[in-house]
Amino acid sequence: MSPPPTPHALIGAALLAAGRPVTRREVAGLLGLPEEAAARALDEFGAVLEGAGLGFTVEAVAGGYRLVVPPGLAAHLAPLLAPPPLPTLSAAALEVLAVVAYRQPITRAEIEAMRGGSAGTVVTLQERELVKVVGRSPAVGQPLLYGTTEKFLLEFGLTGLNELPPLDGADFSHLLRG
Known part of the structure; x- marks a missing residue:
């Protein structure tokens, strides 16, 4: 009979096998x-x-722990990594994602009012699992409310929304439009 695994062996196995962040x-x-x-x-x-x-x-x-390759080694592994990364998000999609991240939960109409234009990229962000429907607004017609997902946290390397860079005041158009 083999001896029981060490705590480090259990932690390593759990982080490797889970395929997602493992909570404390x-x-x-x-x-x-x-x-x-x-x-x-x-x-x-x-x-x-x-x-x-x-x-x-x-x-x-994203509220847990995972095993990752240190950034200094990632470039050396490029030939082994597949599939190719998804195309980068357009400037419009990044603007919508920023609005959702900072103002969630938020309706599509509110996103459009803040951007001064269409929020059609919400669909793209949903397909990429960066944004999801988190409920319905009590406003007339009960429009959908959008928020960010755990995948958003993973993709941007955040443990929580509190790690988003602070904004100067209520206007953050300078952040969105460069």
């Missing part, structure tokens, strides 16, 4: 520890990986 609570349950002790174990595991130079590290993102 899930790690705590896996290890049978309080969440604070699980957080320390995650930090220790990350330090061990960095110290060993194994080519991956632990990243806190």
Whole structure:
């Protein structure tokens, strides 16, 4: 009979096998520890990986933790990576995404009023799973409310919306239009 796995072995296996960020609570349950002790174990595991130079590290993102390739190694792996990345978002799509991220939940009409133009790229952002319907407004006609998704956090490397850069006042057109 083999000995029980070490906490680091369990953490590494969980982060690798999950295919999504694993929460501190899930790690705590896996290890049978309080969440604070699980957080320390995650930090220790990350330090061990960095110290060993194994080519991956632990990243806190979207309310959980995942294994990632350090940025310095990513360029070396380009020939192995497939499929090709999705086309970059248009300037209009980025504007709509910024409006949704900073003002969510928000209706399409509110997005159009802020941009001074169409918010048709909301559909593209939904297809890319960066924006989703989060409810309905109590306004007349109960229009759909949009918000960002966990994939948005993952794609932009954020642990939460509180990591978005601060805005100067209520007007952020300078951020959207460069």
